[in-house]
Amino acid sequence: MFDTKIAFIVRNDLPTWQRLNVVAFLATGIASAAPEIMGGTYIDARGRHYGNIAGQPMLIFEADLMQLQNVHQKAIERTLTLIPYVHAMFSTGHDEANRQVFRAEDADNMDLVGLAIRxxxxxxGKVLKGLALHK
Known part of the structure; x- marks a missing residue:
């Protein structure tokens, strides 16, 4: 049905609120990188208009740090759309600070807490091989 696949991978040692937070931020990255995935406006039976959401399924997986780093490397090798979230971003309060702490990461050994891939x-599918869906 779809020729593309969207997946989020979150680190399995995070508290639930952080996992949800990471996926929410990563979803905005996917929507920004691929605006064509967005569906139409929702209209209820009274004619009220609501926002639109993605028209394509998205899967959420969980992984440990080593698995995230492995997926990161494989996604880079295959030139997939890739949006990372690193642990240091939890300590910032705004977008510019996020970009600063991200740039300071060791590019070959990031302290990843989440990835979005499209x-x-x-x-x-090959990049995600062996990962479990989030429970």
Whole structure:
């Protein structure tokens, strides 16, 4: 049905509120990187208009740090759309500070807490191989 796949991977040692927070931020990154995934406006039976949401399913997986780093590397090698979230971003209060702490990360050994990935079905599937869906 869809030629692309969207997945979020969150670190399995985070408290629930942080996992949800990470996925929410990563979802905005996917929507920004691929605005064509957005569906139409929702209208209720009284004619009231609501916002739109993505028209494509998104899967959420969980992983440990090593698995996240592995997925990160594989996604880079396959040039997939990739949005990372690192642990240091929890300590900031705004977007500019997020970008500063992200830039300070060791690019080959990021302290990842989440990733969003979008790309061709088969390529994303290979990158996610062995990961479990979030429970």
């Amino acid at each position: 790309g061709p079905q088969k390529a994303v």
